[in-house]
Each structure stands twice: as C-alpha cells, then as structure tokens.
Amino acid sequence: MNVKDILQETFAAISVNKARSGLTILGIVIGIGSVIAMISIGQGAQNSIESSIESIGSNLILIMPGAQRGTGIQVSAGRGSAQTLTQADAEGIQQNISLIKAVAPETSRRYQITAKGNNTNTQVVGTVADYLQVRNVQIDTGSFISEQNVRSLSKVVVLGPTVRDDLFGEGVNPIGQTIRINKVDFKVIGVTTSKGGTGFGSQDDIVFVPLSTAQRFLAGDDYLTTISVEAADKNSMSTVQQQITDLLLQKHNISNSQLADFQILNQQDIVQTASTVMNTMTILLASIAGISLIVGGIGIMNMMLTTVTERTREIGLRKAIGAKRKDISRQFLAESIVLTFFGGFLGIFLGWFISFFIKQFAGVSTSLSLFSIILAFGVSAAIGIVFGYYPAKRAASLNPIEALRYE
C-alpha cells in the first residue's frame, strides 16, 4: 500500500461524511488560528515595546537617585524623590570617564502648565543641550535648548507634540508664544517630533526647559532626578556602568556598593527585562489558545473513534482480503493527520486574518512570524498523530471475524 493509495483512501473516507469532517476540522482551525493570533499579538507587543525603548536613545545608561540603604528600619520613599544626585556628579562623570559620548543631567517633575486659558499637567524636564543627542530627541520645528540658554538661565521651553496639541491645538505653530509653568512665564522656542508611545510611557507628553532655569525657578534646589549617559558603543556599556558606579561611590563616600544611594540602569537590561516580560505574556496567551487546540484534538479523536466503530465491518473485510495491522493503523492515522493538517492550514489563514484585523481595527501592532506558522503546522501534525494513534490502534487490533459479524 503506497502513499498515494493511502491518501486516496483517506480522502474518500473523509469526504463520505463532509459535515462531520468539516466540524472536526473547524475545531483544529480555531485552535491553530487562535494560537497564531495570540503569538502574533504577543510578538507585536514585544516589538513595539522594544522599539519604544530603543527610541529613548542608543547605548543609554541611566543613573537615578536612590535612598541610601542601611541597616535597621527603613522608610522607603518613591524612586526619584530621593535627593542624592547633583550637578557635580554629572560633571564628574563627564570629566573622568572616557568611553562616553555625552552626558545629560536632568531634573523632572510634573507641573500645571497654562497657555491662553488652556491648561495641562505634564512632565517638565530641565536639562541641557546634550539631552537631544543622548535621548534621541528630534526637533520638528524651532530649536532645542542651547548651552547658552542653560548658562543664562533663559526662560525658554521646548514642547512635546502632545502638549502643543493640548495647549495650542493641532497643527498650530506655537513658536514665540508664552506659556506659564508654575506661575513662571516661558517662551516657546521649539516643538519635538512625535516618538509614539501612549499613557505613562509617552515621550510626547513632555516639555523641556534649561536645567539651570528648572533648578532655580521651578524646583528651587540643585538635585537631579536622572543623569543620562550615552556610552561610546554597545560593547563599552558594561565597562562604563562599572566605572560610573565606582566613581559615584567614591564621590558619595560609600565603601560598600550594596549601600549605594543611586541606581544605574543599562538600556540593554531594560530591553532584556521587557523582552522577558513580553515572552512570558506571549507564552501565557499562546497557552490559553493552546487549550482550544487540545479541545480540537479531542474532537479529532472523538470523530476517529466514531469512524472506527462505524466502519468495523469494513475493517473486518479489509483484514479478510489481506490488510495487515499496519495497513489499517496507517490508514486511520493518515485520516486524522490529514484532518489536522488541513485544519492547521486553514487555521494559519484564520490566525493571519485575526492578527490583520486586530492590527487594522484595534490599533494593536501584531507580528506574524514564520516561526509561529511552522510551530502551528508541527503542532497540528503532532495532534493528528497523538489523538489519532489510539483510534488507529483500536481499528488495527480488531479481530477480523468479530469485525465482519459486527452489526
């Protein structure tokens, strides 16, 4: 019995009861389709998070203040509220560490901003000219804060696109207008290009002012909330991170690195952490979808068992005219594999359609990978074998005499 014969027999058998075969296939279609859709949603989310992390800069190292950890009872304050980083630290990094391209100290806090009766509450970042390069900020119109602005404590502001839209309306050129931050007037000198991202992670709902101005007129102190450092290249990142740690420990007179009053985040670590989280999410989504795949597989098994019972006499006859056990089991196994393969094939289209639909109408980015398609095909074939094995074995082990007598 060659492959062609087996396939012919299989298609003949499947087409005998089209409705039943169709419904059984539908179970697999839904299972495979949802697995593919879920993986594509998960991977899409992962890609968009990774790209939004990349958009905050390249080879970025972030230094943030943290309360000095000591022994005994500690009162934990929120991160960023601790006041341990100063301008001197930023300058120290700039002067002492060689493998860096630029350093951008910043102090940021949320303030109420008003302009012509419109008002919004947003993140106000006081920083220096290098911020543009370090954090990969693009200017849409006007200019960014200059070194001159910082030196002369200019009351100038660069708006993020969301803030511009909130205060002046979309498409309006706000350059030269005046806005009020915490009762201090600032002149708008530029608008940044949109970076995308939504909610709390938005890089667009933000305004920039000179660091010195922010410290003097808004915060009233000299502390920094973040120092962003751009390393020379990817390979030097961990070296730079170590050097900065050593330098700051020395400057802050802390001998034990466990008790550091600051925290250093490496962009690669952030990307890695986010990837790990998203991978877990993807696996979770796929596992939930996988349950429907298992249910589909049970449907296949159910149908195959019914078929074996229905065709008992036929099996008896086939055995009587010389079919061996392996001929019978191959035939039934082929039937279930063809069913699941067919279901898997359609399921890939369904999954592709769902992910396309979600991308188009729900605005969630999705990513359909070859890997998930191969996985789906493999899984559907495996389901055909696993759930078809028992019915096939049952068919093959029927006693021909009893099978021929079966009513």
Place this chain on the structure above:
Amino acid sequence: MIECKNITKVYKNGNTETIVLKGISFKINDGEFVAIMGPSGSGKSTLMHILGALDSPTKGEYFFNNKDVSSMTDNDLADIRRDKIGFVFQSYNLLPRTTVLRNVELPLMYAGVPAKEREERARASLISAGLSEDRWKHLSNQLSGGQMQRVAIARALVNNPSVILADEPTGNLDTKTGEIVLDTFQRLNKEYSRTIVLITHERYVAEHANRIIHILDGEIIEDEKNIKSRVVNYSE
C-alpha cells in the same frame, strides 16, 4: 491443496469451554468444488474461518499448499489471505459509495500491485464473474443483490487465489439471483478450474457442488464424493 488434520477449536468464555470443532480431518484437492453443509451451530462457520486463515485452530494442523498455517503469525496469515484466498460473504461486504472497479481492485492495493495493472486485472475478473460492463463505474450501493454478489466474486478472483471460500453466498438473494451466483461458481470451477469451498445450510445450494461434506456438532458425519451436481437451468 487444503488438508485438515484433526482440527479442534475450543472457545473459552469465562470458565465455560465450548468445543466447536471436534477433530475434523479432510482433504480438498485443487480444482474441486466442495460444499460444506450443516445446520447453524454445527461449526461450519468456524471451520470456514480456519480454512480462510482468519483464525487458528486450538489443536490439529492445517496445511495450505503443504504449508502449515495453524501456527502462523498474524502477519503471515494476512499474507495467505491476501495472496491465496478469495472470500465471498453472505452480506457482500463491498465498500459503500465506492465504484465497482475500485471495490474489485482493493485486494490488489494491499498486494502492492501498480495502479495500471490493478485496473486491467479488475476488468478481467469482472468479466469472469459475469458482471456487464455498463455497471463497472457504478457505486456499489447502486447495484442489486445479485450484482453486488458478482462484484464480490470478482473481488475474490482478482488476486488469482488458490481457493475461493464462499460463506452462504446466496443467503441474502432470492432463488433466481441465487441461481445466477451459483452458476457463476460452477462456471469458474469448470472453465477456470478454480477450487471452490462453499458453505451453506441448504441441501439445494450444496447440490451445485461436486462433493458435499456434512458436518454436525463439530464433526464430519458424511463426505459425499462425486455427486452428480445439479445443473443450473435459467435463461438470462
């Protein structure tokens, strides 16, 4: 050539043993047309299963072309059935919703005969079985009982077996179509020298053979040889 030596078959059902065949011995030569006759429960079906290599005897030896079949494995038995034996059943056992030709080709598929040769041989055996050609492309369930049984005979012939075993082949047919089927067997026996073993409970049917082995309660009670077989007279 078929030779049974002291064939015994015992079925165990829990603690009760039923002895179905009690030491049966006989010999069937090539080219014979033999009827095995007995009432229901006499053990004739069990005997046919053993002759057809579907079952093995509990005790005794069964030689098929001088080969001992009684101790063969499942797979070897399947080979014997595939290459040496053609079955005709009371209830035809054709594959439903399948064409006549494909039904006849089925044994050749398991024998690994190439598709082209299969069709040629199926056509030849349909001609031998006397089914008119306009029916060959029909689905098996569109045929009458007599036609179905002739398809079954063609299927039994297609692998060119040493022996054809027919189990009550006329049981589901009316007298006239039964006659046609029995005539087909007679013709196959006379013209093609086929060895045929026919199992029946009807004297009338058995008389179409040249030899009648009577069995009762698992034993041979009479072996009528060289009987003048009843000639079928019908007009088609």
